[in-house]
Amino acid sequence: MLNTNQNRRNMSKDRLIFVSNDDGYRAKGFAAAIEVAREFGRVVAVAPAEPQSGRSQAITMYEPLFLEKHRDEPDVEVYSFTGTPVDCVKWAFDHLLLNEKVDLVVSGINHGSNSAINVLYSGTMGAAIEGSFYGCPSVGLSLTDHDPNADFEAAKHYAREIISSVLDNPLQDGKPLCLNVNVPNIPMAEINGVKVCRQCRGIWREEFYRHEDPRGKPYYWLTGSYTNYEPCAADTDEWALANGYVSVVPVQIDMTSYSQMSHLERILK
């Protein structure tokens, strides 16, 4: 996938890569994403001040947001922002980098899978999708391991390859690529390669853990498990991950169900 020429061409410091995530600026996976991104250009990174998993495309409308700068090197700036992942992207594109051309958004590397329906709940993918709203190619990266000390070596290797390819081919038909990349949590030698897939159908069924607070007031706490509706379909991201592949799903932002439009026109007549 990556040859020496591509590699050399990609190492331009003229390039600007924006990095965010949803696990917060202290996460090991965020450092891993910055480490890979800076191989390809100057990095500006803005991540949530606290973990924001499951925040989807959420924006913060009712609260002021506070910013803090954590790294200020010639080719790497890192900030934390008290909002959601999407707030981080918006602040970067509409404020800090307003007059700059961003070449790529990298979001992650997430601690935990964002395959299948998770693309819609994920703050990591929220940030990647927001990047594509701004016309910027974007790559959301996730490792299927929730451990705060997860081993990101294999994920970094594939991140590097995929980022290199996207920088060389950022658009298709004028549309920026927005990729949902998931890396299985297995030793790198056992990974079978990269597989382009579609989003698997399935659902999270929740079990609300019910308990009482110290004053006897009942509360609920979300927990759940994923049910795969099509475990045998070999073209899905879930299948790819279960079979040792890095899954890559191209994501689009038009939610229109075109196939239902004429049916709908008939029933609303």
Next chain:
Amino acid sequence: MLNTNQNRRNMSKDRLIFVSNDDGYRAKGFAAAIEVAREFGRVVAVAPAEPQSGRSQAITMYEPLFLEKHRDEPDVEVYSFTGTPVDCVKWAFDHLLLNEKVDLVVSGINHGSNSAINVLYSGTMGAAIEGSFYGCPSVGLSLTDHDPNADFEAAKHYAREIISSVLDNPLQDGKPLCLNVNVPNIPMAEINGVKVCRQCRGIWREEFYRHEDPRGKPYYWLTGSYTNYEPCAADTDEWALANGYVSVVPVQIDMTSYSQMSHLERILK
């Protein structure tokens, strides 16, 4: 659209309609949605305890959630829940109504537009989309007026017609309908009818209002305006609303960009 027979058939109290929103359980638009929904069956309504606009498909993972019951009538139960709109749907489907068949999810009526790209930020649509994950047809309803005391008469009229049609035709090719309905804020007599549309392309550009807190610490507060990328395209929801129609966009939950898959396979080789 609605004839007397349909009307009579739809007024079954055997039917169970779940109602949620993102403006919170006190919102006038939520009461309007319940009022319409109860014409078609028994209503169970769970809405956020506080406003949750812009919460998208977000779930609450790091906090316990508290529930309160506000109405307990034979055909209407109303709860508030301290989570996001999606948490409300999940709690209803996976806890309270676990052993019941829900016939329809109604989300709204939102105070403010959820047309175009807003479908991805909207908590109202987050709840409607979540309903469709559970295999349930769903209707997200919005009035393009942010006023807490907005006039919902026209929105209720069209909500009634569309709900009736969806209850009669809930599926297409086995897939539940999930509709993003927006009603223009004009007198009912000036509304030209219902128009099935696609999601308009465009973007919210934000201006971060910057100020200092009482202790001199700077903060940012999100505010912005929408730019329509295709103001002349007559098949979009934005065009429909600008031309006096109620816009109805069928929404799908597969984010895969199928048209980019073969391109992606080539560049990742």
